Amino acid sequence: xxxxxxxxxxxxxxxxxxxxxxxxxxxxxxxxxxxxxxxxxxxxxxxxxxxxxxxxxxxxxxxxxxxxxxxxxxxxxxxxxxxxxxxxxxxxxxx
Amino acid sequence: xxxxxxxxxxxxxxxxxxxxxxxxxxxxxxxxxxxxxxxxxxxxxxxxxxxxxxxxxxxxxxxxxxxxxxxxxxxxxxxxxxxxxxxxxxxxxxxxxxxxxxxxxxxxxxxxxxxxxxxxxxxxxxxxxxxxxxxxxxxxxxxxxxxxxxxxxxxxxxxxxxxxxxxxxxxxxxxxxxxxxxxxxxxxxxxxxxxxxxxxxxxxxxxxxxxxxxxxxxxxxxxxxxxxxxxxxxxxxxxxxxxxxxxxxxxxxxxxxxxxxxxxxxxxxxxxxxxxxxxxxxxxxxxxxxxxxxxxxxxxxxxxxxxxxxxxxxxxxxxxxxxxxxxx
Ligand SMILES: [Fe+2]
Ligand SMILES: [Fe+2]
Numbered sequence: 001x002x003x004x005x006x007x008x009x010x011x012x013x014x015x016x017x018x019x020x021x022x023x024x025x026x027x028x029x030x031x032x033x034x035x036x037x038x039x040x041x042x043x044x045x046x047x048x049x050x051x052x053x054x055x056x057x058x059x060x061x062x063x064x065x066x067x068x069x070x071x072x073x074x075x076x077x078x079x080x081x082x083x084x085x086x087x088x089x090x091x092x093x094x095x
Numbered sequence: 096x097x098x099x100x101x102x103x104x105x106x107x108x109x110x111x112x113x114x115x116x117x118x119x120x121x122x123x124x125x126x127x128x129x130x131x132x133x134x135x136x137x138x139x140x141x142x143x144x145x146x147x148x149x150x151x152x153x154x155x156x157x158x159x160x161x162x163x164x165x166x167x168x169x170x171x172x173x174x175x176x177x178x179x180x181x182x183x184x185x186x187x188x189x190x191x192x193x194x195x196x197x198x199x200x201x202x203x204x205x206x207x208x209x210x211x212x213x214x215x216x217x218x219x220x221x222x223x224x225x226x227x228x229x230x231x232x233x234x235x236x237x238x239x240x241x242x243x244x245x246x247x248x249x250x251x252x253x254x255x256x257x258x259x260x261x262x263x264x265x266x267x268x269x270x271x272x273x274x275x276x277x278x279x280x281x282x283x284x285x286x287x288x289x290x291x292x293x294x295x296x297x298x299x300x301x302x303x304x305x306x307x308x309x310x311x312x313x314x315x316x317x318x319x320x321x322x323x324x325x326x327x328x329x330x331x332x333x334x335x336x337x338x339x340x341x342x343x344x345x346x347x348x349x350x351x352x353x354x355x356x357x358x359x360x361x362x363x364x365x366x367x368x369x370x371x372x373x374x375x376x377x378x379x380x381x382x383x384x385x386x387x388x389x390x391x392x393x394x395x396x397x398x399x400x401x402x403x404x405x406x407x408x409x410x411x412x413x414x415x416x417x418x419x420x421x422x423x
Contacts (some may be wrong), residue, residue, distance in 0.1 A: 006407075029411075030410040034414075045184065062134075065132075
């Protein structure tokens with residue numbers, strides 16, 4: 001690793017107790033500890049978070065964007081997976 | 096020429112079936128006002144335009160720290176000093192959000208830094224003017240950050256996802272920048288005669304350059320139409336300038352000061368603000384590197400980079416050592 005090519009890290013911030021960590025952005029840092037410190041300075045200058053995750057961008061496995069149509073087609077046409085599909089029971093209380 | 100067979104001629108010119116499909120998908124996403132994300136196919140020209148725009152924007156945030164950082168040690172009170180430091184730190188953050196967004200388009204950070212430090216890249220010409228007095232901190236916050244906000248709010252909806260998301264974060268932080276500047280001027284406007292004069296002088300110097308931050312008039316801005324078609328830009332340079340000048344024309348009254356523009360008026364008939372002719376020759380000269388502070392700003396940026404070299408090297412050496420010990 002040369003001095004001017006620090007790895008890229010993705011930053012996730014939990015904004016409050018009870019909420020998930022959400023992707024906030026990315027940054028460069030030489031190691032994990034510096035990445036967490038930089039993430040604090042860069043993404044939580046105004047109490048935006050109470051917890052941080054950082055992960056090396058290269059360690060994230062993603063779905064293939066070129067395959068996205070076929071990869072995500074299974075739920076299509078299966079609207080019976082949503083409560084709104086069931087119309088006959090409309091108007092029944094507490095259902 | 097006659098020897099060129101039709102097949103050969105067609106090879107590079109005619110897009111393949113896949114390219115056509117990709118282009119159609121891209122066009123549909125733009126049409127639906129959806130967003131383009133880093134791993135999506137995009138036309139080369141779109142990638143190039145965005146890389147240029149986002150990196151120039153990042154450079155502007157980074158260079159933009161200098162005129163204000165220059166006044167931190169001379170702020171008139173501890174409170175003003177803390178505020179100014181927070182603002183300059185925000186601008187550093189803005190630069191970093193934007194560099195990250197630019198990198199998702201495929202140009203590495205080192206290359207972007209290098210483009211700035213070698214003088215090949217442009218940045219907002221407003222930062223090539225000197226900040227001469229404390230009142231300039233007020234005028235910069237009110238007018239320069241104000242113009243930046245007017246420009247940036249519509250960019251939150253830019254069609255490229257990472258750019259729009261960076262802008263959302265930036266816009267949230269910018270609002271305090273403009274207010275703190277306005278309040279510096281407000282305090283001076285309620286002060287002594289000399290303080291009022293200093294405030295008016297700062298407004299006089301920053302008025303015209305801040306109006307030019309929106310870029311050349313529409314008829315001289317050939318790339319705007321394409322950027323608007325790609326939904327990177329949502330309003331033309333002149334529309335944004337109009338909106339801005341209308342706001343500051345009202346705000347300046349609260350300060351009991353004036354804008355240095357005797358021609359400024361709202362034209363009821365056209366519903367437009369008329370302002371004086373702006374000095375575009377000067378604008379072009381400053382962009383090309385001949386502003387009062389161009390070489391100073393770039394030299395300062397290079398110096399900071401040089402002086403930080405040992406920190407970067409030490410951090411990298413430490414990371415290497417830690418990595419090895421972990422493996423062992
Ligand atoms: Fe900024
Ligand atoms: Fe700002």
